Every structure is written in C-alpha cells, then in structure tokens.
Amino acid sequence: MLISSDKWKWLCAPTVALVLISLIPVVQAQQPIKIGFAIEAMKGERWQTDLDSFEMRAKQLGAQVVSADASGDDDRQLQQVKKMIADGIQVLVLLPHDTAKASAIVEAAKAANVKVISYDRMARNSDVDLYITFDRKEIGKMQAEALVRKAPKGNYVLIAGSANDEGAKTLHEAQMKVLQTYVARGDIKIVADEYIHDWVPSDAYLAMLKALDATRGEIAAVVASNDGMAGGAIQALREKNLARKVAVSGQDADLAAVICVAQGTQTMTIYKPIAQQAGRAAEEAVRLAKGEKPQGDITVNNGKAQVPVILLKPVLVTRDNIRSTVVKDGFQSLKSINQALPADLQIQ
Numbered sequence: 001m002l003i004s005s006d007k008w009k010w011l012c013a014p015t016v017a018l019v020l021i022s023l024i025p026v027v028q029a030q031q032p033i034k035i036g037f038a039i040e041a042m043k044g045e046r047w048q049t050d051l052d053s054f055e056m057r058a059k060q061l062g063a064q065v066v067s068a069d070a071s072g073d074d075d076r077q078l079q080q081v082k083k084m085i086a087d088g089i090q091v092l093v094l095l096p097h098d099t100a101k102a103s104a105i106v107e108a109a110k111a112a113n114v115k116v117i118s119y120d121r122m123a124r125n126s127d128v129d130l131y132i133t134f135d136r137k138e139i140g141k142m143q144a145e146a147l148v149r150k151a152p153k154g155n156y157v158l159i160a161g162s163a164n165d166e167g168a169k170t171l172h173e174a175q176m177k178v179l180q181t182y183v184a185r186g187d188i189k190i191v192a193d194e195y196i197h198d199w200v201p202s203d204a205y206l207a208m209l210k211a212l213d214a215t216r217g218e219i220a221a222v223v224a225s226n227d228g229m230a231g232g233a234i235q236a237l238r239e240k241n242l243a244r245k246v247a248v249s250g251q252d253a254d255l256a257a258v259i260c261v262a263q264g265t266q267t268m269t270i271y272k273p274i275a276q277q278a279g280r281a282a283e284e285a286v287r288l289a290k291g292e293k294p295q296g297d298i299t300v301n302n303g304k305a306q307v308p309v310i311l312l313k314p315v316l317v318t319r320d321n322i323r324s325t326v327v328k329d330g331f332q333s334l335k336s337i338n339q340a341l342p343a344d345l346q347i348q
Contacts, residue, residue, distance in 0.1 A: 032063060032064045033285075033290075034087070034088055035058055035066075035282070035286075036067070036114075038081050039069050040077060045252070045254045045255065047095070050095075050278045051278075053275040057278065061282060062286075063289070066087060072198055073097070074097050090115065090289040091114065091286075091289050092116045094116055098164045098165075099167070102121075103123060106126035115129045117130045117284060117285055118130070118307070120167070123302065126304055127304060128307055130307065131309045133277075133312070134313070135311045136171050136174065139171060139270050140171040140175040140177075141174050142314065144177075147249055147268075148178065148182060148221075150267055151221040154218075156221050157211045158190060158194070158222075158223045159222060159223065159229050159232075161195065161225045162199055171225050191211060191215050196229055199228060200228075200229075201229055202232060204229035204233055205232035205233065205236050208233040208235075208237065220246065220247065222247070225251060226251040227254040227266075230260070230269075231260070237265070243265045244264045247267045250266055253269045253326050253332065258337055259337055259340045262346075262347055263345060264319070271315040272312070273312070275329075280310060295310075296309045319347075
C-alpha cells in the first residue's frame with residue numbers, strides 16, 4: 001500500500017520535530033554572582049570610598065553586590081549577614097567591628113557554604129578564606145619614623161585605635177618598636193598612651209587635652225593612628241595655640257587631613273590606594289564564587305587557621321608629595337585642597 005506524500009509528511013513531522021529539539025543544547029539562565037559586603041560602620045570618608053570602588057569593580061566583573069552598615073553594632077552586623085546569606089550570597093566580604101566577635105559571623109557564613117574574605121581587619125579565631133589589607137606593621141613604622149625625624153626628642157603622646165581591633169594593636173606595636181630606641185636612651189618620653197574606643201575623634205580630642213594639661217603643653221609629638229583621631233588632637237592643640245608646633249601623624253589621607261598636612265598642623269598621613277584594595281577584593285570574591293582557590297602573598301595564623309593574606313603597600317604623604325600621590329591618583333582633588341588654604345600655602 002502506497003502512502004501519499006501528504007500522509008507521509010503528517011506521519012514524519014512530529015518525529016522530525018522531536019529529533020530537532022533533541023539536538024538543541026539546553027541553555028540554563030546563569031544566575032549572577034552575588035557578593036555581600038558587610039561594613040562595621042559607614043562613618044567618615046574612608047569606608048564609603050571602599051564601598052563605591054568595590055561595587056564598581058564587581059559590576060565590571062558581572063557580579064551583584066548587597067551591602068549593609070552595622071553602625072558599630074556587632075549583633076546587628078551578624079543579623080545583617082544572616083539576611084545576606086538567606087538572600088543567596090555566595091561570598092561575604094566582611095569588615096568586622098570587633099575582630100574577636102566576628103568569628104560568629106564567619107561561622108554563620110561557613111555553615112551556609114559561603115566563602116569569606118576578611119577586609120582590612122582580620123576576623124580572629126575563624127575559618128576565613130582570605131584576608132586583604134594594607135601592611136599595618138609598615139604603616140606604624142612609617143608613622144613613628146616620620147615623627148622622630150621631625151621631633152627626635154621630647155614628650156610623646158600615643159593615641160591608638162580601638163582596643164578590640166587587632167589592627168590597632170599591630171599599629172601600636174610597630175610604632176613602639178621604632179620609638180623604643182629613643183625611649184631607652186632618654187631622648188623620648190611617653191607621657192600618655194591611650195586606646196580610643198571605636199577610633200572616635202572626639203575622644204581623641206579629650207585624651208589630647210588631658211595630656212596637654214598633665215604636661216603643661218610640653219608635647220613634642222602625637223602618634224595618632226588615623227586621621228580622624230589626628231584631627232581631634234589637632235583641635236586640642238589649636239585651643240592651646242600649639243598647632244604647627246607639635247608633630248602629628250595620621251592615616252587614611254582624608255581630605256581634612258591632607259589640608260592639615262598642607263597647612264603644617266599635621267606632619268604626615270598614610271595614603272592607602274583604596275580603589276586598589278577594594279578592586280582586588282572584588283576580583284578575589286568573584287574568583288572564590290567560581291570555586292577557585294584564594295591567592296595570598298603570605299599566610300597568617302588568626303588563632304584558628306593559616307589564612308592567605310594579600311598585603312598592599314601604603315604610601316607616605318607629606319606636604320612635599322601631595323600632588324604626586326593623592327592628587328595624581330585622583331583620590332583627592334587639588335581644587336578641594338587649595339580652596340581651604342590661604343594663597344601662600346596652596347599646593348602648586
């Protein structure tokens with residue numbers, strides 16, 4: 001029995017369609033990489049710059065970022081991270097408030113198979129996958145060395161960061177390692193040495209006033225661990241008509257601090273190319289999300305694990321190199337700096 005061509009077409013069409021469909025590869029919509037950035041407190045100029053740079057680089061790499069500001073509250077930061085985990089992050093970038101309490105946050109992330117990058121501060125006693133920071137030992141060394149070059153003798157005040165921040169302790173130890181030689185031979189006397197809770201500038205101001213009263217203003221230098229606290233100390237010095245007469249260190253190259261360096265009320269600051277740090281963190285987060293192993297320059301024991309560490313290099317900023325450092329990199333603008341300076345002090 002012959003089958004007409006029309007009937008043949010009717011019989012074969014479904015079969016041909018099934019064959020064709022089977023040859024088409026199944027393409028599933030790939031979900032974008034989602035990264036959480038948990039920030040201990042979005043205060044001051046520094047951390048907003050980090051977040052902006054991080055988000056920009058992550059977006060370039062096709063990743064989505066969810067961020068949260070814990071306002072200095074450890075319990076709040078833990079709850080924020082738990083929500084990020086529930087929302088499907090694959091990697092957590094954690095800037096902890098209390099580096100010891102941060103272990104609970106890391107544990108929550110690891111329990112959900114979320115990779116963790118400790119950002120700028122090491123989460124202690126925890127199984128973090130990577131730590132990315134600037135070399136704090138080098139920063140503390142640079143701060144102290146800059147001051148002893150300007151004031152090799154006299155009374156020194158140390159204003160350190162928060163006692164619950166391992167980074168603050170590392171800075172302090174590095175500063176003291178430089179100063180100890182001068183102290184031992186009697187050239188330098190440490191007349192005040194105080195940790196400031198949460199690095200609060202107003203508390204640094206009060207600590208400086210207390211030191212000035214105790215010494216009747218006989219201060220040669222102030223080792224302030226960051227720019228915010230340096231600003232508090234400088235305000236106290238201004239009130240005693242001692243600004244520009246006392247050497248003061250800092251860190252972060254905040255705009256207000258760079259202006260103080262240009263004015264001569266602050267001796268130096270430390271510029272940390274933050275876009276480099278944040279960008280590298282975004283790149284490493286994407287790598288971890290793809291299942292690749294973290295890469296570090298060294299490893300450091302955080303109390304529980306040998307953690308790969310990426311150490312970035314800080315840059316010393318004085319009045320002489322403002323233009324060739326923070327201005328050249330676009331971190332601060334020459335216009336903004338000079339607007340706050342009298343004509344004879346403007347950066348040319």
